[in-house]
Amino acid sequence: MAIDTTIQDGVLSLRFARPEKKNAITAAMYASLAAALRAAASDESVRAIVIAGSPGVFTAGNDLGDFLENPPADLDQPVVHFMDAFVDLDKPVIAAVTGHAVGIGVTLLLHCDLAYLAEGAILTMPFVALGLVPEFGSTTLLPQRIGHARAAERLLLGEPISAADALGCGLVNAVLPPAEVVPRAMQAAARLRALPADAVQTAKRLLREPQRETTRRAIRAEFEVFVERLRSPDTRAALRAFFERRATHPPGGLQPSADRR
Numbered sequence: 001m002a003i004d005t006t007i008q009d010g011v012l013s014l015r016f017a018r019p020e021k022k023n024a025i026t027a028a029m030y031a032s033l034a035a036a037l038r039a040a041a042s043d044e045s046v047r048a049i050v051i052a053g054s055p056g057v058f059t060a061g062n063d064l065g066d067f068l069e070n071p072p073a074d075l076d077q078p079v080v081h082f083m084d085a086f087v088d089l090d091k092p093v094i095a096a097v098t099g100h101a102v103g104i105g106v107t108l109l110l111h112c113d114l115a116y117l118a119e120g121a122i123l124t125m126p127f128v129a130l131g132l133v134p135e136f137g138s139t140t141l142l143p144q145r146i147g148h149a150r151a152a153e154r155l156l157l158g159e160p161i162s163a164a165d166a167l168g169c170g171l172v173n174a175v176l177p178p179a180e181v182v183p184r185a186m187q188a189a190a191r192l193r194a195l196p197a198d199a200v201q202t203a204k205r206l207l208r209e210p211q212r213e214t215t216r217r218a219i220r221a222e223f224e225v226f227v228e229r230l231r232s233p234d235t236r237a238a239l240r241a242f243f244e245r246r247a248t249h250p251p252g253g254l255q256p257s258a259d260r261r
């Protein structure tokens, strides 16, 4: 299913495993992720979750072929089930961002409790350039995290975020040599596993609870517009252009224009 799932020593590891497509996430992959997260929530033996990519790429975001050929029409979609399962989790989630991340590969970081990023990785959210709108509650959570001005730069202009920027604005905990990203995430998971489970999960719930309802509402409001936009001429043209290898994204693509701290 292109998601590798393993549980070892109380840690659920989820790994995007579609490197030939830059780990682009299909509907089937969202369904696997949602099922794994729901199962982890009710499995007492799972104490922490690590989500990782492949060397050089975390994920290129939603599969653009799915958007083109099979655009979601309503909220009863694997991607929405995945987002809901993520938001509902009380167990801690650690992102091992092994390389570039695009779209939902970036917005999901707003729902992780810890995140480690590979040196040289670039994070981009090119929703608007694709004729779309931001998703996964990012219209609410990103401005809260980094301030409106910086969020607008990333979400409206689609400015890439360098690893230094991501660290500077508090999107990730550390920037590491690529080979150290997964081990550091696993180390953090092992530390969490060794702590009292109830205390960890209650603390996470207290940290997240004030924003949970707002986040759920934002996810729905964003997605309703998103599914309309997917059928817009702007988006259809941008998606076709991607597969025809014409420029769709802002000049520079994954090159950050400058390090803004």
Ligand code: COA
Residues within 6 Å of the ligand: 020, 021, 022, 024, 025, 060, 061, 062, 063, 064, 065, 100, 102, 103, 104, 126, 127, 130, 243, 253, 254
């Ligand atoms: N959906 C579907 N396929 C994707 C994809 C995506 N999101 N991202 C990459 N791929 C595929 C490419 O079509 C290509 O397939 P092919 O070898 O069969 O032609 C393969 O993955 C490699 O991608 P390529 O673009 O050649 O790699 P790159 O290293 O030059 O660039 C990215 C990597 C991630 C910068 C670039 O692929 C990209 O911009 N992808 C789209 C990201 C995006 O817009 N995501 C959605 C956000 S809402």
